[in-house]
Amino acid sequence: METVLQVKNLSVTYRNKNRSVQAVRDVSFELQKGDSLGIVGESGSGKSTLAMAILQLLPDRAAEVSGQCRFCGRELLGLEPRLLQELRWKELAVVFQKAMNALSPVHRISTQIEDIYREHEPKASRQEIRERAMELFQMVGLPERVYRLYPHEMSGGMLQRVSIAISLLHSPKLLIFDEATTALDVVTQGQILEEVLRLESVMHMSRIMITHDMSVVAAACSRTAVMYAGHMMEIGDTVQVLKRPMHPYTQGLLRSFPTLRGQRRELESIPGTLPDLSVQQPGCVFAPRCSCGDGRCHAQQPPAVRMEDGRTVACWQYGGGGHE
């Protein structure tokens, strides 16, 4: 199995004049070809920062990235800009959340697609680009006429499909969806997820989906990673993580979702709030809010331990000596 992405001890620190904030701490995971990984977490968990770090889109001045991040065997951190530029979009692409301005509002879609395409194929003709775009539009279910439109003339769902089509222009090996369905209504979201799954099997793509919505992960990702306050708490096969969550935080997250069927019960939310990421926490970062923490949890950070079923958990309950 080909390893598309290998992340080891990746950390991101934002520095400004007064203080530094640890947005991502020591995150490690691997992505095999054809995998689809969903990274879930609350706002402020660092999941978007992680994505931006992998994509090398964090501004040098403000953010410090350390660790390792290998894409198809090549180390991305510190890669020469020229070589990085060759990778961009051709191998590694991203679809952002559809905000008002996912694309330039004053330029036509065609203009922007042409510009994007020509970054890597400078000699491509208009006709060529248009043909490729039409191919992709058909794949994502967009009518041809969209090509000559301006962004504001389309609905949210259409814009999102355009973003997906654009990300597929050069058939990248890895596609990252950063909260891409968050702004859409449930029906459109469902349609888009279906299409993404279909595309994936056709194009042999690997995918990472960043979201705070468990249902997206449950529906569309083969593996799930749970992030909290910059740390990766648990990562493993989706069915197992969601059905039998091991980490207390994952359990808390799942408990706070009401079920459609089954008995009515009180909604439980996780007590407390996110910690201040500018202050170094001794011990497990979730300990202050954890219902089953003990002395060691507050004093030492738990290592990420690989379990029998293939998942990795970072909690003193599961390894490194067990509960006292």
Next chain:
Amino acid sequence: MKRYVIRRIFSAILTVFIVLTLNFIIIKAAPGDPIKSLMGKDTNDPALRAALEEKWGLNEPAYVQYGSYLINALRGDLGTSIIYNSSVNSMIGAKAGPTVLLGLTAALAALVVGTALGIFCAQHEGGIIDGLLSAISYALDAMPSFWLGLMLMIVFATHLGLFPTSGMTDPRSSYTGFAHILDILRHMALPALTLALVSVPGYFRIAKSSVVQVSNEEFITTFRAVGMSEKKIFSKYVFRNAILPTITTFGITMAFLITGVTLIEIVFAWPGMGRLTMTAINQRDYPTLMGIYLVVAIGVSVVMIVVDVVYALFDPRIRYE
């Protein structure tokens, strides 16, 4: 697009109409005899009085008078100046040229310089130059234009002798051709500089905030993820998006600019409408003042229509409403 332009023109016509109405109401509401106001406080010529009464129909009910005033104005007849006894039209017409020259030059200079500096500071936000320019901009915004003109005049004209202190041309010589143009430019330097300086803060602020805002938009991040060069991202995508508020600002600052031109012309004795306004005020030449107000209103409205149309050319979202 057509509907948009038509709506704009309609708005402008409405504005002019409101101005005319205001003129009328003010004259009627003013203390004293309106005819006296129109005649001049010191004259008492019965023939003139009779002629004016007839023209303005003062013996008729108010709405008829209003009607006559409107019709006269639409015909282009803005009345006769009390002092000079020539039609207000011709007086304004003669003086409009120098005012437009000065005003437009200063406006364009402020637009270009203010916007360029704003863009620069947006790209180097937080730096020393940003801090300095922002502070200077703040101070310029607080300055009465005529005061700045006076100060510049003292420094550059009186003490350093680099520029003339007044007028548009050197009255003692008669240059022609290129030398003539140069002479005008020399005379225009200080007034244009003053006016441009007080207009720069508006453009600076709007350009800076606009560039910062657009630079943080999602599509910019997308283009970076595509590998597009910062240069291209800026020159094609940031610029086109960020320039929109600047275009709007140009229209909005027109009103302030006209006020500024008037005051600056007085400081530097520039032979334009500003001077005309000054003398008209001194001598309470109401027909001229009303005429100036009307012409200024029309001028600004026309400029705003043009600005709005240009804006629509740049922003497709507006075009298709």
Next chain:
Amino acid sequence: MDRRKHAGLARVKEAFLYDWQFRAGVAGVVILLALVVAAPLLASHDPYEFGVDNLAPPGTAGHLLGTNHMGQDAYSMILYGIRTSLQVALISSLISGVLGVLIGGAAGYFGGKTDLVISELINAFLMVPTFFLIMLIVALFGNSITNVMIVIGITNWPGNAKLMRAQALSLRERTFVRGAVAMGETRLQILFKYILPNGIFPVVANTTRGMAGAILTEASLSFLGLGDPNIISWGQMIYAGKNYITTGWWVSAFAGAATILTVIIFYLLGDGLNHVLNPKYAFESRGK
């Protein structure tokens, strides 16, 4: 939940501690007010008194900032001029504020034809330079300082009206307003009890900018000879000093400097107020 307290006292205190513009603006206004009160004590001469030294440069014979062509002491004139400026700023802003809030609020809340007419009126006014209108009216009706204040006030309401109207439009849809409608309160009651008090905040910040503008307008009017010659005002000083600019630059220069400083104080106060009243604005020292 009705957000009657947009800016609780806690936020105001926070603003004072962390927002330098608010601090500077408030401090500046306090200093100005103090100077107004203390003017008779601080002035070195009676500003109306015509002295013997005409056009004395700064520093001569006890005249800190020199004298003008009539022998009046510039320093004392500037001190007494603060009162005029503040008066003009306050009264004209009050008038334009009240008018703007009432008209804009009514337009936004009542909607329909009223709104249509008033909106077009507002747009027309905002397009045309009001200064010419002010000039015309003052020329016709007389150039006393009272007139000037009133005229500035009644020509500046459209800006405030536009803001208030936008507020009214959005407040109209709020639950607590709809609730009041359902409970049978009359339109006027709702306007005065809910719409105006809740929507007034951005207008307050805008009014501060209006005050700065009023001071500049008064100065411009005086410069054109439309000021009140009986009152000490900075604008008048610049106007009077214009004719002596080459021999006695200090009169115009210092009067202008005083104007600039005062206007900046009001700008800072306006900026600070905007920060206070905008619930989304986070003060710098607050971490996230």
